[in-house]
Amino acid sequence: MKILVPVKRVVDYNVKVRVKADQTGVDLANVKMSMNPFDEIAVEEALKLKEAGKATEVVAVSAGPAACQETLRTALAMGADRAILVETDAELQPLAVAKLLKAVVQKESPQLVLAGKQAIDDDANQVGQMLAALLDWAQVTFASKIAADGGKLTVTREIDGGLETVEVALPAVLTADLRLNTPRYATLPNIMKAKKKPLDTLKPADLGVDVAPRLKTLKVAEPPKRKGGVMVKDVAELVAKLKSEAKVI
Amino acid sequence: MSALVIAEHDNARLKPGTSNAVTAAAKMGGDVHVLVAGQGCAGAAAEAAKLAGVSKVLVADAPHYAGALPENLAALVTPLAKGYSHVVAAASAVGKGFMPRVAALLDVAQVSEIVAVESPDTFVRPIYAGNAFATVQSPDAVKVVTVRATGFEEAAATGAAPVEAIAAGPDTGKAKLLGQELTKSARPELVAARRVVSGGRGLGSAENFRLVEALADKLGAAIGASRAAVDSGFVPNDCQVGQTGKIVAPELYIAVGISGAIQHLAGMKDSKVIVAINKDPEAPIFQVADYGLVGDLFQDVPELTAQL
Ligand SMILES: Cc1cc2nc3c(=O)[nH]c(=O)nc-3n(C[C@H](O)[C@H](O)[C@H](O)COP(=O)(O)OP(=O)(O)OC[C@H]3O[C@@H](n4cnc5c(N)ncnc54)[C@H](O)[C@@H]3O)c2cc1C
Ligand SMILES: Nc1ncnc2c1ncn2[C@@H]1O[C@H](COP(=O)(O)O)[C@@H](O)[C@H]1O
Numbered sequence: 114m115k116i117l118v119p120v121k122r123v124v125d126y127n128v129k130v131r132v133k134a135d136q137t138g139v140d141l142a143n144v145k146m147s148m149n150p151f152d153e154i155a156v157e158e159a160l161k162l163k164e165a166g167k168a169t170e171v172v173a174v175s176a177g178p179a180a181c182q183e184t185l186r187t188a189l190a191m192g193a194d195r196a197i198l199v200e201t202d203a204e205l206q207p208l209a210v211a212k213l214l215k216a217v218v219q220k221e222s223p224q225l226v227l228a229g230k231q232a233i234d235d236d237a238n239q240v241g242q243m244l245a246a247l248l249d250w251a252q253v254t255f256a257s258k259i260a261a262d263g264g265k266l267t268v269t270r271e272i273d274g275g276l277e278t279v280e281v282a283l284p285a286v287l288t289a290d291l292r293l294n295t296p297r298y299a300t301l302p303n304i305m306k307a308k309k310k311p312l313d314t315l316k317p318a319d320l321g322v323d324v325a326p327r328l329k330t331l332k333v334a335e336p337p338k339r340k341g342g343v344m345v346k347d348v349a350e351l352v353a354k355l356k357s358e359a360k361v362i
Numbered sequence: 363m364s365a366l367v368i369a370e371h372d373n374a375r376l377k378p379g380t381s382n383a384v385t386a387a388a389k390m391g392g393d394v395h396v397l398v399a400g401q402g403c404a405g406a407a408a409e410a411a412k413l414a415g416v417s418k419v420l421v422a423d424a425p426h427y428a429g430a431l432p433e434n435l436a437a438l439v440t441p442l443a444k445g446y447s448h449v450v451a452a453a454s455a456v457g458k459g460f461m462p463r464v465a466a467l468l469d470v471a472q473v474s475e476i477v478a479v480e481s482p483d484t485f486v487r488p489i490y491a492g493n494a495f496a497t498v499q500s501p502d503a504v505k506v507v508t509v510r511a512t513g514f515e516e517a518a519a520t521g522a523a524p525v526e527a528i529a530a531g532p533d534t535g536k537a538k539l540l541g542q543e544l545t546k547s548a549r550p551e552l553v554a555a556r557r558v559v560s561g562g563r564g565l566g567s568a569e570n571f572r573l574v575e576a577l578a579d580k581l582g583a584a585i586g587a588s589r590a591a592v593d594s595g596f597v598p599n600d601c602q603v604g605q606t607g608k609i610v611a612p613e614l615y616i617a618v619g620i621s622g623a624i625q626h627l628a629g630m631k632d633s634k635v636i637v638a639i640n641k642d643p644e645a646p647i648f649q650v651a652d653y654g655l656v657g658d659l660f661q662d663v664p665e666l667t668a669q670l
Contacts, residue, residue: 129624130490139494207462208471231606236489237474242432242462251536252432254459257599267540271599272455273377273553273608275544279431281537291589291606292599327471331484331497339631342652348665351637351655359635359652361557361614362581362670 114261114283115170116159117223118193119214120152122177122184123234136332148184151229153191153296155289158259159227160192160297167261170194172221176213178202182312189307190299196312197221201324203317207235209324211243216320218248223284225266230255230288245286253279255290363392363482365448367416368439370430370456371398371406378554379452381413382511387450388415389479389514390505395420395446396523399438399530401428407525413517424530429539430456436463438531443468443504447482453508453609461508470502475609477513491605491628511553512611512632545598552584552601557614560586560603560630563594564619564640564659571596573663574618580670586610586630588620604629619659622647639663 124130125145133140148156162168173188175181176199185196199213218226228241238254245252257276258269264283269276271290299307317324345351355362365387370377380396387394396410399422407421420442426434435456443449443464451457453475465472477495478486484499485507552558559581561574571591578585586608587601603610605628615633620626622638622645630636631650638651639662648654655662 124490126625130493132494139490206471208466208469211466233605234490236491236605237472238458239462239465239472239474242459243466243472245433246436246463246466252459252463253537254432255455272542273600275542275598275600277429277542278540279537280540292593327502328473328498328500331499333489333494333496336488336492336495339636339650339652341649342636342654344648344654344656347657348655348662348669351653351666352669354653355614355635355637359614361635 114168114225115172115221115223116162116168116225116227117218117221118152118155118159118171118173118188119226119228119240120156120173120175120184120188121149121229121232122146122175122181123149123232126150126233132333132335136334138330138333146180148187149229149232151231151289154291154293155227155229156188156191156193157294157296158289161294162261172197172223174199174214174217176201176205176210185312186307187299189310189312190304191297192303195310198312198314199317199320200314201317203324204326205324206326206328207237207239208243208327209322210240211247212322213317213320213324214240214244215247216322225283226286228286228288230290241286241288248286251281251285253281253285254288256287257290257292259287259293363447365390365392365394365450366442366446367394367396368435368449368451368457369396369398369406369410370452370454371400371403373400373403374405376406376409377454378551379454379511380410381516382514383450383452383509384413384415384517385514386476386479386509387448390448391482392447393417397422397439397442399427399435401425411523411525412519412521414519414521415517416521416523419523419525420528421525422528422530426533427530431537431539432460432463433534433536434531435460436467437534439464440467446504448505448507450507450509453510457508461506465506468504468506470504470506471500472506472508473498473500474508475510476507477510491624492631493624510609512609545600549578550582550584552586552608553610555584555610556612557581557583558586558610558612559583559616559618560588560620561591561596561618562588562620563590565591565596568596573659577616577663577667580667588626617647618663620647621645622650
């Protein structure tokens with residue numbers, strides 16, 4: 114089984130982003146960028162499947178500007194075999210990403226696509242599901258446990274009321290949730306090795322995909338601010354305030 | 363113009379979220395229809411018919427809708443969607459699963475987790491864990507929109523819409539639901555609760571988490587948790603509040619032993635009144651708390667429970 118892992122370059126999860134004064138977006142100048150945390154989890158799971166002898170090759174793919182090479186090198190340093198960059202400076206929305214990935218899937222013929230459940234910048238939670246639809250494949254989102262057995266996968270997924278277990282036949286698209294695993298760190302020797310691993314670059318036009326955005330962003334604003342609260346000295350004061358001031362108990 | 367809201371339900375009852383989605387759909391202009399797809403789902407359909415603003419309920423009753431599998435739901439909804447200007451669902455685990463599929467099959471964008479409707483084609487949605495709010499306009503013929511429940515009131519149960527059976531779509535057979543392990547609790551459901559008490563890593567163990575439970579029970583509150591508390595096994599996964607867990611906005615949110623990481627705040631900072639109990643006066647949770655108490659939770663929480 115060959116696994117394709119889509120990885121997105123996003124603002125590091127520790128950064129608290131600021132909205133630009135002209136409200137056209139958030140300020141990304143000199144901000145630390147990293148691999149989307151859910152995609153690290155997806156890479157880790159693909160590597161585990163390979164180490165368990167269930168997968169033969171792990172190919173990381175990223176769509177975006179040339180800087181996404183860093184993200185792909187991180188995936189390679191973790192252990193992915195090859196990488197593909199679909200290079201474009203255009204704004205990419207989830208539908209466009211799904212179409213690019215579909216084209217890559219048609220070129221590469223993986224049996225499994227293991228994506229993250231959500232990119233922590235756009236918080237869209239769409240690409241995996243859209244890709245599955247475009248390919249007419251099964252999907253399992255929010256995976257927290259994956260068992261591969263021949264051409265079948267048994268996947269535990271996180272749902273609103275608890276957990277459920279779903280069985281799908283390959284090919285399929287899975288999206289990784291937080292508790293699927295804890296991703297490994299790339300070691301220095303592996304970072305060095307990753308520099309020599311193959312990284313191919315394609316353009317959306319090579320794949321015949323129109324990536325023009327659909328949604329128009331009219332403005333990006335600061336969220337409503339909460340007014341600063343008060344500190345209470347003890348439980349008695351807290352209870353008094355909740356009763357007489359906030360009137361919530 | 364008309365909107366089709368896809369109901370989420372357990373066949374007998376609607377799940378919280380659907381009625382908020384109806385309120386959002388009503389703001390998009392035009393009629394609101396609700397689709398109930400399930401197996402033996404007449405109870406949920408009857409409840410949907412009562413939601414104010416709904417003019418028709420469509421019911422697709424078939425065994426292959428029992429597990430709300432996204433492949434089957436998308437195959438049903440996509441052809442129906444072409445008759446509507448908007449397709450709307452709650453941004454729940456189910457809605458997040460099948461709605462992007464519908465959008466892709468229609469070749470349109472999806473607008474995820476909106477918190478406001480500016481006009482029939484313009485919506486507001488949080489991005490970057492709620493650190494920014496984007497106003498986006500959709501030019502697509504059918505707008506596929508998921509709705510964050512906390513952004514919209516519940517629709518009142520004052521209506522009486524006609525219920526109409528429709529033909530089921532295909533069973534795609536792509537996935538098989540083997541089973542569900544649902545957390546059973548007598549407490550209110552987290553996303554709909556008026557009061558929530560959440561615990562974090564500071565609790566230290568599943569056993570100590572009983573302190574949070576005792577406080578919640580005294581208040582008739584639901585139980586929430588930080589990711590750290592869930593990952594440490596103190597409580598089940600579905601208690602997680604945050605960017606990647608549940609989004610809640612109760613009247614009262616009490617955070618106990620939670621530091622207040624961006625990802626946690628993303629899920630609770632729209633609560634009406636926030637109380638934080640933490641021994642670290644520098645904890646970021648105090649920046650969003652209306653009432654902050656610096657102290658040892660092992661002393662303060664039992665004391666609070668006793669004083670209520
Ligand atoms: C991609 C991604 C998604 C994430 N999604 C979420 C999410 O949805 N929800 C979420 O919550 N997190 C999420 N996180 C994790 C988040 O970044 C934090 O790690 C997490 O919220 C920390 O949980 P915590 O506050 O319980 O633990 P900590 O940060 O360790 O805080 C524990 C707090 O307890 C206090 N404490 C300890 N002992 C006591 C005591 N005796 N009395 C009083 N106070 C005490 C400490 O002072 C401290 O402030 C996500 C992270 C990533 C990378
Ligand atoms: N530009 C991209 N390049 C590669 N993968 C992506 C890209 N955007 C999104 N993805 C994948 O799709 C998942 C969900 O993203 P989203 O739907 O944008 O929240 C991510 O976790 C990635 O696995």
